[in-house]
Amino acid sequence: MTTATVREAVVRFLRDTGMTTVFGNPGSTELRMFRDWPEDFTYVLGLQESVAVGMAAGHALGTRRAAFVSLHSAGGVGHALGAVFNAFRDRVPLVIVAGQQARSLVQLRPFLGADEPAQFPRPYVKSARQPERAADVPAVLAEAYRTAMTHPRGPVFVSVPEDDWDRPAEPVAPRTVHTAFTADPEALAALAARLTACARPALVIGPGVDDEEALAEARALAERIRAGVWISPLSGRSGFPESHPLFQGFLPPVAGQLAARLAPYDVVVALGTPVFVYHVADESPPLAPGTELFHLDCDPGQAAWLPTGTSIVTTLRPALRRLTDLLPEPDRDPPPPRPAPPAAPVAARISPELCFDLLRARLPRDRVLVEEAPSHRDALHARVPVDRSGGFLTTGSGALGWGLPLAVGRALADRRRLVCVAGDGSALYSVQALWSAARHTAPVTFVLLDNGGYAAVRALGRRIGVAPVPGTDIAGIDFAALAESFGCPAARAEDPLELPAALDHALGRGDDTGPFLLHLRVAGSAGTLYEPWAG
Missing domain, CATH: 3.40.50.1220 (TPP-binding domain)
Structure with a gap:
């Protein structure tokens, strides 16, 4: 005989699978899910839905297991889709549950209702369903979890009508799916x-x-x-x-x-x-x-x-x-190693290259580096080598706003300080993540490179003969003051001579002291897009 509600069965499944950190932005169609919220669960609030998904993705990458995301109906899912796109292309396992209006109202196209909710996030999820019956919600969620964790991993989506949570349902026990598989031995032998x-x-x-x-x-x-x-x-x-x-x-x-x-x-x-x-x-x-x-x-x-x-x-x-x-031991010579880039000179203004040289000297090799600075990514790669598995994270898809929340979620996964290098344009897509970082004392040092606009777009414009490009100037924002308004301590630097001490202060904080943002005014670059320093 059924004794559990949908909510109780889902909470039990989340606990059994280790998804007790929930990332979200709550709305009216999710309220019943939060009744009697368990004390052993942590709710991490994102002030915008894409921030919640980005933080969940960072947490999933840090824990190596799926993370749970709660979104609000159609509007919240729409806000989150850029981050869902990144998670899909980057193979990040997320279980995304979105609220839906009550089943009795859906036919009437109600306020906050989602039309065809299972179609909305496609094709950027591995699966998407709204269960036919309330009693099916726990089983559908369990299947979604297994799908998210099966190679190639990625996000899954479940829409749950708001009146389902109090209906009766059978609990679902987690089960193991071994997903490793090996190619035909003949193919590997060839x-x-x-x-x-x-x-x-x-x-x-x-x-x-x-x-x-x-x-x-x-x-x-x-x-x-x-x-x-x-x-x-x-x-x-x-x-x-x-x-x-x-x-x-x-x-x-x-x-x-x-x-x-x-x-x-x-x-x-x-x-x-x-x-x-x-x-x-x-x-x-x-x-x-x-x-x-x-x-x-x-x-x-x-x-x-x-x-x-x-x-x-x-x-x-x-x-x-x-x-x-x-494979036998070869008799061929190895290729010559790539040359090191020349040291960055100290000029009148801070250059990204100088910042990266100083960062390399100060960043422990066992720490994670998160990047979302498209204008300076080639320079960062050339000057800050990463040697450990999981030591570098960025977006492989291009939807901006990924870096700041990704860093927050990743830092919450193991509570070890990491560094997030972000551009001013990228940061403005998800600057609300600084509030979540401060609220949860996430040990992240944000190094914000401010070149006054969307320099990567300008560079691409030059490459294809479009110059000037309108809408690429965003100068005049005080990111240090903005961070402090969110509760994140901050400092700023413009003089190259003060940069070493500024980085020492930003990077020398302990793992239990929460976030810090260093706002650097950097010189713009007129370099050619996708032509590395080595030529």
């Missing part, structure tokens, strides 16, 4: 034979390596075959130690430039990445003649649309272990 015979192999490391915690296996493969190692274009994760002598750099999201970087190699093996992520159109082919591509990834859809190469659908850790065991 790849091993090709790698043994080739002259100049390379690996392209994508976000899937970090997502599947396969950095050690990727490193072992690279060392066995003495391959040059590149990070895939606009990757949202780390996946290979950047101080390693085999590491060559970051591939640009332009077809001709990408093909030129990989032209010296006869066999390229891409791991957990779609490889051909472009931001700027040109007429170049994806690869130069003589470059053969093999592609290992857990997503059969991604394997299907790849324009060239041989795809092997597999999870990475078991496949890379088997592949490495099949």
Whole structure:
């Protein structure tokens, strides 16, 4: 005999699966879910729905398990969709529950009602449902959780009418789904034979390596075959130690430039990445003649649309272990290591390059770096190497407003201080995250680079012959004062000579002292987009 309500059954399932930190922005259609809110649960309020989703994503990446998000009906889901898009493209497991008006009112198109709620977040969720009956809500939610955690991981969506929460329902026990799978041994043997015979192999490391915690296996493969190692274009994760002598750099999201970087190699093996992520159109082919591509990834859809190469659908850790065991010790020489960039000069104004050189000297290698500064991303990559799995997080999709809340959620996952480098334009999409950081004493040091506008858009405009670009100037905002109004302590610096002490103060705070924001006025850059310093 049923003795539980939908709410009680859902709370029990959330507790059993470890989803006791709930991220959201509450509304009227979710109120019944909060009746008798359990004392062992933590509610993390985002002052805008995309902030709630971004914080949940950071928490999921830190805990390596799905995070629970509560959104408000159609309007709240609409506000959150940019962040949901990022989570989907970056394979972040989220269980998103949105309120819906009462079942008795839905036919009348009520205030705050969602028309076709299961269609609204598509195609940027792995699944989306509104249960047919209230009694089905716990089972549908449990299925959604398993779907979110199955490779390739990602967000799922469940719409729950507000009068369902007090209806009777059977509790659902969590169950285990083992999601690792290995490719056909013959396919891996054929790849091993090709790698043994080739002259100049390379690996392209994508976000899937970090997502599947396969950095050690990727490193072992690279060392066995003495391959040059590149990070895939606009990757949202780390996946290979950047101080390693085999590491060559970051591939640009332009077809001709990408093909030129990989032209010296006869066999390229891409791991957990779609490889051909472009931001700027040109007429170049994806690869130069003589470059053969093999592609290992857990997503059969991604394997299907790849324009060239041989795809092997597999999870990475078991496949890379088997592949490495099949390979003999090579007799080829390793590629030369990439040169270090020249030290940034001290000029009249703070340059991003100087900031990154000083940051590199002060940032412990075991700390996480979150980035959302599109204008300066190439310079950051060149000057602040990341060596640990999970040590770098950003958006691999491009919807701005991801960095600040992602950093807050990631810091709440383990309560260790991390650094978030953000541009002024990016920060304004989700500046409300500073309030959540202060309220929950999230140990984040925000380094905000203020170049007075959307400099990445200006650079892209110059590249395609559009200049000036209207609407790209946003100068005059006092981010330190704005942060302090949210309860986040802050400081500002404009003189390069005061930058070392300012960074020491911002980075030297303990893990229990909450957030801090350092507002830096930086010189703008007129560099060419996606042309790295090494040429």
